[in-house]
Amino acid sequence: DVVMTQSPVSLPVTLGQPASISCKSSQSLVYIDGKTYLSWFQQSPGQPPRRLIYQVSKRDSGVPDRFSGSGSGTDFTLKINRVEAEDVAIYYCMQGTHPFTFGGGTRVEIK
Amino acid sequence: QAQMMQSGAEVKKPGASVKVSCKASGYTFTAYYLHWVRQAPGQGLEWMGWINPNTGASNYTQRFQGRVTFTRDTSITTAYMELSRLTFDDTAIFYCASGPGHMNFWGRGTLVAVSS
Numbered sequence: 001d002v003v004m005t006q007s008p009v010s011l012p013v014t015l016g017q018p019a020s021i022s023c024k025s026s027q028s029l030v031y032i033d034g035k036t037y038l039s040w041f042q043q044s045p046g047q048p049p050r051r052l053i054y055q056v057s058k059r060d061s062g063v064p065d066r067f068s069g070s071g072s073g074t075d076f077t078l079k080i081n082r083v084e085a086e087d088v089a090i091y092y093c094m095q096g097t098h099p100f101t102f103g104g105g106t107r108v109e110i111k
Numbered sequence: 112q113a114q115m116m117q118s119g120a121e122v123k124k125p126g127a128s129v130k131v132s133c134k135a136s137g138y139t140f141t142a143y144y145l146h147w148v149r150q151a152p153g154q155g156l157e158w159m160g161w162i163n164p165n166t167g168a169s170n171y172t173q174r175f176q177g178r179v180t181f182t183r184d185t186s187i188t189t190a191y192m193e194l195s196r197l198t199f200d201d202t203a204i205f206y207c208a209s210g211p212g213h214m215n216f217w218g219r220g221t222l223v224a225v226s227s
Contacts, residue, residue, distance in 0.1 A: 001173075039214070041156070048206055048217040049148075049156060055212065092156055096213050099170065100146070100158040 002027050002095055004103035012111045019080040021106045023093035028073050030097070037096035040069055040078045043105075044089045053078065085110065113137040115207050115218035122224045128195040131221045133207030138216070140188035141165040145209040147181065147192045150220070152202065159205075162190060197225045 053069035066081035160171035162181035
């Protein structure tokens with residue numbers, strides 16, 4: 001199975017400051033069709049997950065543009081441009097190439 | 112607007128089976144794979160597998176193979192997840208998720224508690 005490793009596990013951030021979460025896969029996530037199936041999900045307390053980003057960098061409808069995804073191959077990053085209070089949540093990366101695995105999660109909290 | 116309506120919470124004894132339903136609406140049920148994801152209390156997300164609602168074909172992660180079965184009824188746009196031989200470690204919230212690009216739409220989850 002492909003292992004997805006996220007870091008850090010916990011990320012204290014000051015409101016208005018940027019945040020960055022890393023996700024590394026144990027194998028390349030480039031599929032035979034040339035696409036890279038790496039998504040990011042946000043899970044707020046007591047809520048189901050919500051997809052923010054798919055195929056590395058495509059933002060889902062309604063997702064604020066302060067969220068962005070980047071990366072390639074085995075290394076990926078989710079960035080929050082300026083953290084707001086509503087961004088307190090656990091963030092998961094997920095690969096959909098081999099076929100599906102979630103990372104362990106990163107808890108974003110306000111300092 | 113797409114919605115995934117899941118069945119209510121269940122309490123089961125060890126060794127029993129549970130069947131969770133997920134009714135989809137607001138999109139073409141047969142257009143996208145439907146996934147099941149497990150989340151134990153205070154833990155992360157664990158992908159269990161998917162079913163192709165169009166063909167009925169399914170794919171299970173090795174951890175659950177032999178113990179889980181996905182089915183669907185296209186006439187009522189509902190998918191089902193049945194997990195057998197429950198243990199205390201199966202206490203979790205089970206989510207269904209579907210949509211373009213995989214897991215765009217999520218249900219609110221079904222809590223399954225295994226207790227003697």
